[in-house]
Amino acid sequence: MLSKGKIPIAHEVIVGLDDEAAKVIDRLVSGSKQVEIVPIVGMAGLGKTTLAKKVYNDRSVICNFHIRLWYTVSQEFNMKNALLKNRYLVVFDDVWDIEVWNELRIAFPNDKNGSRIIFTSRFSNVASEVQYGGEPHYLHPLSEKESFELLLKKVFGKEDCPQGLRGIGMEIAKKCRGLPFAVVVVAGILATIEHDILVWEEFAESLTSTTVSGTDQWKKSLELSYEHLPYHLKACLLYFAAFREDEKIGAKNLMRLWIAEGFVKKIEGKRSEVIAEEYLMDLIGRNLVMASKSRSISGVKTCYIHDLIFEFCKAEAKEEKFLRVLQGYDELSTFIEPPNLPRLSICSNGEDFMKSKLFFLNLGNISLWLKELPTEVESLLCLRYLALTAWYMKFIPPSIAKLSHLETFCLVSGVTVSLPDSIWNMKNLRHVCLRGGVVIHLPSNNNVVENLSILPNLDALSTLHLDLDEEGENILRRIPNVRRLKIFQLGDENRVCCNMSRLECLESLTLRDDYFLGSREHVELSFPMNLRKLCLINLGLPGRKMSLIEQLPNLEVLKLRAQSMEGQKWELMEGGFPKLRVLTLEHAWIVEWTEADPDSDDYFPCLQQLKLSGIPNLEMMPACLGVISTLETITVNFCGDGVKSLVREIEEEQKNNGNENLKIIYKKY
Structure with missing residues (x-):
């Protein structure tokens, strides 16, 4: 990460x-x-x-x-x-x-x-x-002084510009002719080259007045920035043309597509997802891609590109025969597939699809209602990325294992889907996401060699329907390198017994149990020490058992939702949550939330965000919340006046301790 x-x-x-x-x-x-x-x-x-x-x-x-x-x-x-x-x-x-x-x-x-x-x-x-x-x-163009100020902020951030670069920096800013977009694009290049007077002077010479002047100065600036990109990043940038203009793109999905397309270099001992994230951060650092939303644990959740960059990518992708984009009925109905077309992106509505005479478009539309995997898909032996919507598909046929190169499999279904035993032979699988839920069974041959019955490269799996018992534990043992995991627990509503500590790579875990009806006093869970994000939904964990979570040394985000904590009292253990930054507490009957030792300051040393929602009976909150220097925001939603009064007391104490920037947000929905 x-x-x-x-x-x-x-x-x-x-x-x-x-x-x-x-x-x-x-x-x-x-x-x-x-x-x-x-x-x-x-x-x-x-x-x-x-x-x-x-x-x-x-x-x-x-x-x-x-x-x-x-x-x-x-x-x-x-x-x-x-x-x-x-x-x-x-x-x-x-x-x-x-x-x-x-x-x-x-x-x-x-x-x-x-x-x-x-x-x-x-x-x-x-x-x-x-x-x-x-x-x-x-709006009017920036002055030369304002252009220079913007350039320095985008290149150096809060650091000072070396005195020797200020003169040549002013010259470069002048050539942007007051257009903020051009300044930002040029700054993206300067941020990636050596901060040396000779290097900057050479760059300034290449930045002729015609490069960034006239009505097309943004285009000239982008061409310059594009040419300065390393070869592997050019394909990643042009790939944005496959999405809709102004679309907020899920970063994880984007990076999985880059990997499937072969844009991401393979480096021994390094996950492809980590390398892809470095690519994305590089493009963001060059001001060619914007981060619209950050993940609760480090990284980007969604991103987008400026509409001018989008137009540039679309034109460049077409010129380089990298990607063809079709929009609307006119383009669909007149499209004739050229030879050796590497990629085709179709951005249109369902009505235009239905009017279209293209076979693959009609097939794609009909597949929304399929109950089984089309044989046409099974014949695509080199397929690396497969995403389907099929509301009534309950079973995936064993023949899916023919897709031996498949890395990403996503399915939106209205029912729980069962994966075949042959799934254990698909060693290249990296991401399996079935929103309706997925059931995976142990290999039918119990004598199979241990290292042949695992998915060694599986990085993300959701949403797995699993009994948290010995058999469920055995299944988890067969995905040893998973980093992101979502589990919907089935089975005995009062029995939770599962050792997850062997999942040493696991960083993000979501546990949900909508079948919880009674007490979980005998719950036995063990989490991996590297866990950074944990979300519990309706798990009913007794307050006294919260120490299972509080002692996790690397936990940064904790979300307790829908009665995930049972009882009316939660007493924080001293020294717990050493790295927790985000805490969400939703729909709990908790009344007393206190510290084991109110005089100690060894609680929540890194907490930045506290979110309280649907906690009507809360009468007591930890005193430490008034003195935590890292606290940035408290969000309150669907809570009674008593909770609001407690939060106001925390706000006042924070101000008395010098934290004037604490934000209190009261939501009405």
Whole structure:
């Protein structure tokens, strides 16, 4: 896993927008009570979306509006039903066509209570044609000083720029002609080359005035950045063209696709997933990919690319014959498959699929209702990535083992699916994800050699239906290197006895048991010492048995959900949770939550986030929460006034101890 120092920050570096933001905010929170539209207009890459985000998240704006909604429109727009009431702020980002507003305006009532709507658009005519529209707020290029400031922040972060580089840095910033997007892209290159005056001067010479000037300066900047990429990262970047514009892409799924495509180099003794994550972090570090959401344990959960980078990747992928993208019925119906087409991405709706005459498209649509695996799939002997939706598929045939190269198998089904014994022969399997649940049986031949009946490369498995007993323990023993595991426990509702300590590579574990009805006083669980994230759902673990978890030395995230802790009292053990950063406690009947020794400060030394939801009877919280210097946020949802009062006391004590930045969030849903 990546160190905390390498975790990307989702917040954007903003320079030169304070005055612009103040003007827009003033138009939002003051003025007429009539509903009003505030159009933000400017050329591509000038920072319209960045300004809108800054305004949208401003504290005065949050306090002024009961409802806030952000919707990215882009070039493809689909009507969405929405119910808005009270005073609302809605942001329509990247509007290309006035028809978007014409279709939606009836859904936005003018209740004369000061509601506001923000548009961002590259086109002045869109802003001028909008009813209720005020004067457009035009964005202007950055000054040379602001461009230089943005460049330094993106290259050096909080560190100072060496004095010898400031002069040449100013020259480079000037050549970006005030376009923030160009500055960010150029900074991505400078961050990856040696911070030496001669190296920077050589780069500045290659950055001619024509490279970053004129209406296509963003394109020229991207071409330059693309050429500076190592060969293995070029394919990873172009692959983003296979997704939809503005799509928030799941990082794990993206990296599995990279691995299946063969983009990720194989290094002895190093997992491919770790290498793929390094690739993603490299692209983020170069400002070509943005992290939209971070995982609770280090890394990126979702990511995206700027729409200008998306357009560049789509054009470059087509020119290099790397990837062909089809959108809409016109492109589907006229498509003729060229010879040796390596990749085809289809971004369209089901109606266009049905109209299409392409066999494989119709097959893909019909397979949504299949009850068994199509034989066409079984014949794809070199297949490495297989994802299906089949609501009624209950069994996977033994012939799936013919896919001996398969690495990722994902299936969305409405029922629990049974995997055949032959699954143990698929030694290349790395990720198995069956959302409806999966049952795996032990090999039918009990005399099989031990090392032939394991899946040595399996990295992630979910959601496994398993009895937490001796037989279940035997199955877990056959996936020794699994890192991420989700288990839905079946069997005796009062019996939990399972030794998981042998899973030495396991970092993330989710245990769920919806069949729990009684006491679990005799629960016997042992977890691996390397566990970093643990989520328990409806497990009913007695409070006195929480020491099983508190003593885990590397646990960073703990989520106790849906009555996962039984009883009304939880007493923290001294020295427990040495690395815990995130604690979530949901739907518990706990009344007293205390420390074993209130005078000790050896509790939660690393806690940053505390989330409380659906805990109506809580009357006592640990005193240590008022003095923990690392605490950043407390989120309260569906809790009584007593809990809110306790949290206010913690907030006050934190302030008395010098922590002015603690955020208390009260959610209403």
